[in-house]
Amino acid sequence: MKIVAAEFLTSAVNPGGYPPGNLPEVAFVGRSNVGKSSLINRLVNRKGLARTSSTPGRTQLINFFKINDQFVMVDLPGYGYARVPDEVRAKWGKMIEGYLKNREPLKGVFLLLDCRHTPTSQDKQMYGWLLHYRLPTVVVATKIDKISNNQWARQQAVIKKSLPLAPEHQLIPFSAETGRGRDELLGVIKNWIHNTVSQRSVEKE
Numbered sequence: 001m002k003i004v005a006a007e008f009l010t011s012a013v014n015p016g017g018y019p020p021g022n023l024p025e026v027a028f029v030g031r032s033n034v035g036k037s038s039l040i041n042r043l044v045n046r047k048g049l050a051r052t053s054s055t056p057g058r059t060q061l062i063n064f065f066k067i068n069d070q071f072v073m074v075d076l077p078g079y080g081y082a083r084v085p086d087e088v089r090a091k092w093g094k095m096i097e098g099y100l101k102n103r104e105p106l107k108g109v110f111l112l113l114d115c116r117h118t119p120t121s122q123d124k125q126m127y128g129w130l131l132h133y134r135l136p137t138v139v140v141a142t143k144i145d146k147i148s149n150n151q152w153a154r155q156q157a158v159i160k161k162s163l164p165l166a167p168e169h170q171l172i173p174f175s176a177e178t179g180r181g182r183d184e185l186l187g188v189i190k191n192w193i194h195n196t197v198s199q200r201s202v203e204k205e
């Protein structure tokens, strides 16, 4: 897939703020600072599209980016950031779950994990949650430029065992620095957005 246009659409905290229309959406979730916004920028090859920061907690709203007038990338706030008050953290959790659970145009979710770390209890919880709701999911190991191939071989086994990764799910190494993994992720997105048979049923409460 070739990306020819990318534009910021809107930010939202709740469903009332989500963009109208029914373009398919793909979302990016993961801990604060794992590299969600950097990954989006690398996918579209535009450094400043999504705001990034070396301080965790940069993305505090749900940000929507329209790609090629064809689909929408959704940058979610990171979880697991200790240095915010409990009530703010609870609000972020609700914001993320509210989006993932009820958003009809959502076609698939990338769960980002730092390739160097063992998944945290919140990573495992999020992964279990995605499985439970049967959301098409791909796990991405970010910042792969920071470790050697040997280290990755070992770390890959740690991540698979610890989640534990379901057989139907891929684990793709990615680097926003070098672009490794970019083509694979774009291939996944292409499949998701062209899949007309909806793989999920949105629960209505």
Ligand SMILES: Nc1nc2c(ncn2[C@@H]2O[C@H](COP(=O)(O)OP(=O)(O)OP(=O)(O)O)[C@@H](O)[C@H]2O)c(=O)[nH]1
Residues within 6 Å of the ligand: 030, 031, 032, 033, 034, 035, 036, 037, 038, 039, 051, 052, 053, 054, 055, 056, 057, 058, 059, 060, 076, 077, 078, 079, 142, 143, 144, 145, 146, 174, 175, 176, 177, 178
């Ligand atoms: N070396 C390297 N650094 C990366 C990579 N991806 C992200 N980073 C760095 O990691 C830090 C966090 O990146 P962000 O993209 O802002 O992370 P985020 O997940 O969007 O963070 P929040 O918005 O706080 O949830 C920044 O300093 C990035 O430069 C990567 O692939 N390689």
Ligand SMILES: [Mg+2]
Residues within 6 Å of the ligand: 036, 037, 038, 051, 052, 058, 059, 075
């Ligand atoms: Mg961010």
